[in-house]
Amino acid sequence: MKKISRTLMASLLSLGVSCAAQAEEVQVAVAANFTAPMKVIAADFEKATGHKIVTTFGATGKFYAQIQNGAPFDVFLAADDETPAKLEKENGTVAGSRFTYATGxxxxxxxxxxxxxxxxxxxxxxxxxxxxxxxxxxxxxxxxxxxxxxxxxxxxxxxxxxxxxxxxxxxxxxxxxxxxxxxxxxxxxxxxxxxxxxxxxxxxxxxxHNPICQDAVILTKGKDNKAAAEFTKYLQSESVKTVIRSFGYDL
The missing domain is CATH 3.40.190.10 (Periplasmic binding protein-like II)
Known part of the structure; x- marks a missing residue:
């Protein structure tokens, strides 16, 4: 077996370090109703990008209070459109990042x-x-x-x-x-x-009842997080929309 040259070995190690440096972690607060589809979407996103998603599931109202108190979330997937809009008005989000990801x-x-x-x-x-x-x-x-x-x-x-x-x-x-x-x-x-x-x-x-429009938004903490931006873009892709529909949501 031929020995790997020092130059090639250095290049391979450099590539590994580069990939690791590009991969980021994104903390996502997710409304409890979206637990099942989120688990599927998160696993697919991690495989496709190398980024890591850390999810926390719970009530939208509780998440709002936690975010107000400095909770370390980068992205918020709410069960309504009013709470993300409220955070937006309070300058707690990245401008222009809010969108409806599902209708429950x-x-x-x-x-x-x-x-x-x-x-x-x-x-x-x-x-x-x-x-x-x-x-x-x-x-x-x-x-x-x-x-x-x-x-x-x-x-x-x-x-x-x-x-x-x-x-x-x-x-x-x-x-x-x-x-x-x-x-x-x-x-x-x-x-x-x-x-x-x-x-x-x-x-x-x-x-x-009033429409259950569920909005997602990048929070202020996630403004410089590359994985946060990539995840919200991924959430709007056609493949993800197919997953969301399969769990009974409208879009």
Whole structure:
């Protein structure tokens, strides 16, 4: 076997150092409803670019407070468009970086088969003990659930039975474990292969609540982070849009 020349070895080592130097880490705060698609997108992005994504999932309202208090996030994927717009007005974002990455869908879901009917009439029958929703002040999906129940005229009757989660992720746990017989969750949490994958559910008509437009934005901390800019650009690519649609979102 021929020996590798010192010059070639130095070049290879230099190339390795150069690649490592170009790879960066990006801290991304992600609304809990987008957990499943984000895991797929993050893995694909890391393979394609060499950058590393560190994700934190939670409630949009809580993230806003954390960002205001100096949380080390570079990019924010919210569950609404109002919170990123508010941060933008407060000069907490990179100008021109905000865009809508998905439009969410709300579903009334139960882990039990044949429990939630196809028209959501179970809300009017009111035969259950507990119904879960995310806290409206913290989670846009919770606000959408509140709006839908008010529009259907069932809010006052159901309010004593509310079990509220701090995020849509916690709300889903309440329903999936049976602590609440049914609840309002994000369609993406129960959607697979073009249908609700388990239990039973009613996709809440979009005219019963304000649109759940979910915006992404680069935060001030991420203004010089190359990976942050590349990730938000990647999030708008056609291949990623296909992934997002596959989890039941509109674009």
């Amino acid at each position: 869908k709300l579903v009334l879901w139960s882990a039990k088969s044949d429990y939630v009917d196809a028209k959501g009439e179970i809300l009017k029958k009111n035969t259950f003990a507990h119904i879960a929703l995310a806290t409206p002040k913290l989670a846009p999906y919770g606000l959408a659930a509140e709006e839908a129940m008010k529009k259907l005229g069932v809010y006052d009757a159901l309010q004593p039975k509310f079990v509220q989660g701090e995020s849509i992720g916690q709300t889903f746990t309440f329903v999936s474990t049976g602590n609440a017989e049914l609840g309002f969750v994000a369609l993406s949490q129960v959607y697979e292969g073009g249908k609700i994958k388990s239990g039973s559910g009613w996709i809440v008509p979009a005219n019963l």
